[in-house]
Amino acid sequence: xxxxxxxxxxxxxxxxxxxxxxxxxxxxxxxxxxxxxxxxxxxxxxxxxxxxxxxxxxxxxxxxxxxxxxxxxxxxxxxxxxxxxxxxxxxxxxxxxxxxxxxxxxxxxxxxxxxxxxxxxxxxxxxxxxxxxxxxxxxxxxxxxxxxxxxxxxxxxx
Numbered sequence: 001x002x003x004x005x006x007x008x009x010x011x012x013x014x015x016x017x018x019x020x021x022x023x024x025x026x027x028x029x030x031x032x033x034x035x036x037x038x039x040x041x042x043x044x045x046x047x048x049x050x051x052x053x054x055x056x057x058x059x060x061x062x063x064x065x066x067x068x069x070x071x072x073x074x075x076x077x078x079x080x081x082x083x084x085x086x087x088x089x090x091x092x093x094x095x096x097x098x099x100x101x102x103x104x105x106x107x108x109x110x111x112x113x114x115x116x117x118x119x120x121x122x123x124x125x126x127x128x129x130x131x132x133x134x135x136x137x138x139x140x141x142x143x144x145x146x147x148x149x150x151x152x153x154x155x156x157x158x
Contacts, residue, residue, distance in 0.1 A: 060108025
């Protein structure tokens with residue numbers, strides 16, 4: 001029984017090491033692309049020709065919000081129609097093919113109000129897309145925090 005437990009722990013450690021290596025590789029590719037695009041941007045400014053592509057994308061995952069922050073009027077607006085999970089995954093992959101390594105930041109309303117939010121974070125992580133988000137943190141309990149950490153977001157802004 002102890003030998004089997006040790007083997008399971010080794011398997012788990014190997015998976016964690018592989019995840020960390022995959023993550024480090026994604027960050028390295030993003031960083032290299034960011035440096036390249038910054039150089040191309042300077043050249044674009046000098047020549048007047050568009051030579052660069054974005055390295056960070058900010059998207060409104062939802063317009064719904066349940067907070068009533070004084071500095072924001074999102075909660076006063078009528079909610080907009082949201083893209084489906086399939087539409088988001090297709091768009092994220094299309095952007096990856098066009099841009100190469102990139103960072104997407106989910107903002108707009110409260111991302112946790114979407115039932116598929118954590119799965120979208122996992123999808124990004126599994127496909128080498130660095131994903132972050134803005135949240136009011138009202139929906140983060142222990143279980144949601146655990147699930148969020150498992151999805152390995154690149155950044156979280158509260």
